[in-house]
Amino acid sequence: xxxxxxxPPHLSVNTFRGIGRYxxxxxxxxxxxxxxxxAELDExxxxxxxxxxxxxxxxxxxxxxxxxxxxxxxxxxxxxxxxPGIKGFMRFQQQKLSLLNTSHIATDSIAxxxxxxxxxxxxxxxxxxxxxxxNSKYKKQSADTCERIRLKYELPxxxxxxxxxxxxxxxxxxxxxxxxxLPNEVHxxxxxxxxxxxxxxxxxxxxxxxxxxxxxxRVHILDNIPNEPAEEMSAIYTGALAYVQPSFYEGxxxxxLDALQCGTHVACSQTSSLLEVGGEAVVFFDPYSVTSxxxxxxxxxxxDKDERWSKTVQAHLSQFSWKKTAEQMVDFYKKVLxxx
Numbered sequence: 001x002x003x004x005x006x007x008p009p010h011l012s013v014n015t016f017r018g019i020g021r022y023x024x025x026x027x028x029x030x031x032x033x034x035x036x037x038x039a040e041l042d043e044x045x046x047x048x049x050x051x052x053x054x055x056x057x058x059x060x061x062x063x064x065x066x067x068x069x070x071x072x073x074x075x076x077x078x079x080x081x082x083x084p085g086i087k088g089f090m091r092f093q094q095q096k097l098s099l100l101n102t103s104h105i106a107t108d109s110i111a112x113x114x115x116x117x118x119x120x121x122x123x124x125x126x127x128x129x130x131x132x133x134x135n136s137k138y139k140k141q142s143a144d145t146c147e148r149i150r151l152k153y154e155l156p157x158x159x160x161x162x163x164x165x166x167x168x169x170x171x172x173x174x175x176x177x178x179x180x181x182l183p184n185e186v187h188x189x190x191x192x193x194x195x196x197x198x199x200x201x202x203x204x205x206x207x208x209x210x211x212x213x214x215x216x217x218r219v220h221i222l223d224n225i226p227n228e229p230a231e232e233m234s235a236i237y238t239g240a241l242a243y244v245q246p247s248f249y250e251g252x253x254x255x256x257l258d259a260l261q262c263g264t265h266v267a268c269s270q271t272s273s274l275l276e277v278g279g280e281a282v283v284f285f286d287p288y289s290v291t292s293x294x295x296x297x298x299x300x301x302x303x304d305k306d307e308r309w310s311k312t313v314q315a316h317l318s319q320f321s322w323k324k325t326a327e328q329m330v331d332f333y334k335k336v337l338x339x340x
Contacts (some may be wrong), residue, residue: 003036003333004043008050008057022132023049029326045333054088058098065103065336072112072251074169076119081168096120103336106130108252109273130328133320134257137230141238149235153222156187160297161240163191163255166202171287173209175246178293180213187218195221237262242300245269248287253277257320260313267300281316
């Protein structure tokens with residue numbers, strides 16, 4: 001079977017983000033574990049691994065059976081915060097039309113499926129949940145490696161960690177407020193782009209919040225962590241007192257699994273797909289309450305990493321693997337070919 005995975009033009013600048021990771025890990029699993037031939041032309045099935053609500057990422061005319069992955073519809077969940085404008089609205093109408101003759105839709109979580117059906121008016125039977133997985137290269141690092149990486153990036157001894165974007169749904173401002181309520185010796189490490197980008201509104205708000213809470217010396221921003229070697233990001237996860245996912249909404253939530261793979265406790269919003277991705281392995285909090293978030297972080301920080309906790313984490317992580325993801329996608333490829 002020949003499958004063409006059509007990556008969006010901007011994928012190269014998003015390899016550290018979920019979009020790029022999904023395409024990269026899926027292609028690797030398909031070719032190495034299932035013998036799928038990844039084609040550029042004359043494919044049997046076309047797979048679009050990304051669907052943008054407000055840009056043309058899915059053609060109206062399709063020459064082959066087509067599967068599209070819609071990771072989330074966050075702009076439709078928070079319409080006041082993600083306004084498309086007139087051009088974006090027109091593109092949105094075309095994107096919805098393009099879904100009509102799509103063979104099947106995959107999405108990352110039950111939460112996303114429910115919103116796709118509700119907000120895009122797609123028949124429920126046309127949408128299937130295919131769980132993703134953490135970065136297959138991320139794993140717990142030794143104390144020596146953690147110390148070497150900590151010194152390389154000039155990180156504090158005691159820190160909680162957040163990895164990701166600064167969009168509204170990420171709820172970074174509440175994270176800053178919650179961390180300001182932690183003991184002074186506990187710092188916050190932010191990994192990702194745009195935290196210091198004051199040319200955009202979100203970046204301005206983050207910098208203002210840091211100053212407002214007198215956290216200039218307790219917030220550390222890393223925007224240059226390379227994808228390789230993976231031990232660097234693994235060590236930053238491993239060395240954290242806790243990883244925090246403060247989001248109002250996530251389509252999946254890769255960093256939660258990444259942190260668990262590295263043996264790090266997670267404090268996580270009790271909302272959307274994070275309920276599925278976190279399961280019994282994390283400490284949940286209310287993302288709309290700063291004190292609830294603070295208390296959740298403290299509980300995660302102070303939970304023993306005993307044998308019982310380790311077994312719970314391993315049992316939870318066993319539900320997520322790129323092999324399973326690829327197996328489900330292969331089943332969909334075969335199904336849409338048979339229905340051709």
